[in-house]
Amino acid sequence: VTDFIFFVGKIVIMGTTIAAFYFEFYEPLEPIKKFEFFNQPVLNYKWLPMVIVAASSWVISSTFFHVYSIAVDTLFLCFLEDSERNDGSADRPYFMSRKLMNILGTKNML
Known part of the structure; x- marks a missing residue:
């Protein structure tokens, strides 16, 4: 997922960059055309x-999204x-954040 x-983020970034480049250099807006330089x-x-x-x-956005992908993989691992080592009991509570517990429907049984 x-x-x-x-991938969609990379496509959006690349499309936005191409559109900005095109309208900046090939079809400039009227306020930009007024400059002498x-x-x-x-x-x-x-x-x-x-x-x-x-x-x-594409290369720059791939580099940045690769860092985010590593962060997501680390979070899942x-x-x-945490799920394998702990069971949510008082002896072995979960160490994940409360928000993550709410999203996943788990809770500590204290």
Whole structure:
């Protein structure tokens, strides 16, 4: 489930970056056109910079989402380890947070 959510996040980030790049350089808005220093670049292949921007935004977002994926995996492993070692009794209470216990429907029996 998290891999799909992260994949959709990467697609959204890449699409937003491409759209911002396109409207900044190829179809600038009227307030941007008024600046004297704004010169439209003359390119033979307009798709090449967009491919470079798309690839770089994909790599950067993949790097950030990989860190989040490791955090999610760590959280799941900690939950599984806590569930295997502890049973919620007074002798062996769960060490997970109250919010996680509420989400999973578990509780300590004190």
